[in-house]
Amino acid sequence: MDRHPPIVKTLCWQDEAATRAFAQALARQPQLGRALIALRGDLGAGKTTFVRHLLHALGVRGRIKSPTYAVVEPYELPTLAIWHFDFYRFSDPREWEDAGFRDIFASPGLKLVEWPDKAAGMLPSPDLTIHMSCSSEDAREVTLTAESALGAGLLKGMRGNGAAQDRP
Numbered sequence: 001m002d003r004h005p006p007i008v009k010t011l012c013w014q015d016e017a018a019t020r021a022f023a024q025a026l027a028r029q030p031q032l033g034r035a036l037i038a039l040r041g042d043l044g045a046g047k048t049t050f051v052r053h054l055l056h057a058l059g060v061r062g063r064i065k066s067p068t069y070a071v072v073e074p075y076e077l078p079t080l081a082i083w084h085f086d087f088y089r090f091s092d093p094r095e096w097e098d099a100g101f102r103d104i105f106a107s108p109g110l111k112l113v114e115w116p117d118k119a120a121g122m123l124p125s126p127d128l129t130i131h132m133s134c135s136s137e138d139a140r141e142v143t144l145t146a147e148s149a150l151g152a153g154l155l156k157g158m159r160g161n162g163a164a165q166d167r168p
Contacts, residue, residue, distance in 0.1 A: 007146040007155055015138045019046060020053040022142075022158075027057035029157045031150055033080045034108065036124060038116040041132035046140050047114045050132070051084055054112070058082065067114075071099065081109030087118035096122045127151035 075082040128151040146152040
């Protein structure tokens with residue numbers, strides 16, 4: 001993965017509609033299908049909600065389950081493989097090898113990772129980190145950090161998308 005100086009952008013999603021609009025704009029980025037996106041934030045910050053909006057925007061139909069207990073939920077689209085990981089309950093590093101996660105992360109496709117710190121030392125570096133925190137019941141403070149050239153390209157492609165408001 002390319003080493004890239006981090007690029008940081010801070011946004012405010014005022015409500016779930018802003019979260020959906022951002023996810024839809026991100027889904028339009030052609031290079032997204034090669035990205036590893038780390039999703040950080042406390043319980044209830046909106047990580048899984050964001051993933052649901054992103055997957056629907058990419059064309060996934062039907063119910064999108066949280067992988068909290070299964071650790072990973074795969075989605076197969078005609079032109080894109082997607083894996084949604086939730087390492088919240090991950091505690092046994094042997095599970096990494098037994099479940100074939102090394103192979104998944106080495107394969108092409110979009111990887112969305114909630115609670116990446118729980119698998120620290122095993123995960124490759126993310127291209128983009130999205131950190132969410134609640135600023136009110138509906139609003140989210142969001143920090144986007146591009147950590148590779150791919151992540152920087154995603155952020156660059158998001159400029160002027162109208163999907164979220166920059167924080168002053």
